[in-house]
Amino acid sequence: MSKIERQIMAHRVITMLGRREIDFLDKLGKDALFSTGHKLSYNEILRGLIDYAMEAGISGDDIDSPDTLKMKLIEQAGKSKGS
Numbered sequence: 001m002s003k004i005e006r007q008i009m010a011h012r013v014i015t016m017l018g019r020r021e022i023d024f025l026d027k028l029g030k031d032a033l034f035s036t037g038h039k040l041s042y043n044e045i046l047r048g049l050i051d052y053a054m055e056a057g058i059s060g061d062d063i064d065s066p067d068t069l070k071m072k073l074i075e076q077a078g079k080s081k082g083s
Contacts (some may be wrong), residue, residue, distance in 0.1 A: 029041065029042070034080055052078060057076075
């Protein structure tokens, strides 16, 4: 896929995060930097989480809150560990 095609397909998403969430993203990115030499950007972290959810088959069915989504992701992660 060419750079122009990726730009056309990409969309900007703006999110409002709290201090704890920003601190977590910062720590995750910096931990990656110190262990691999590559600092993960917020975009790369969020993209990775979204890719995981998509590959795990997470859907919006029966999700009515962020807490319900969190529980569904934790449940799926537990199933992945067991495999």
